Amino acid sequence: MNGYVIAITLVFTAAAFTGLFLLYKSDMSQRRMRRMLRRNGLNPRILDEHDFETIAKRVRHRCEKCQSEDVCERWLAGELPGANDFCPNAQLFRDLKQVGDSPARAGTGSDTRH
Helix, strand or coil: CHHHHHHHHHHHHHHHHHHHHHHHHHHHHHHHHHHHHHHCCECHHHHHCHHHHHHHHHHHHHHHHCCCHHHHHHHHCCCCCCCCCCCCCHHHHHHHHHCCCCCCECCCCCCCCC
């Protein structure tokens, strides 16, 4: 009987840690995505605009599935030169920036806040 209790406890503990890790990873992805928008001259509030809901979902999905987290963090911190061609959203950011003075526009400059 004690073996079952221990096994069940371990399963629940593993599930809880997995859930916490996924929440942490999602939060970090959201922060990187917003920093990437700012660094590309776009206002992160675009993600909350109803007109851009479909685009925002696409951006979020790509960012959450991105395998270049380390490169992204280093580029956002200004440690890597050049464009963000590693980013799966790079072309979309360029396209949005060309929209002009839409609600997506923001000031220029990098943002290294976490």
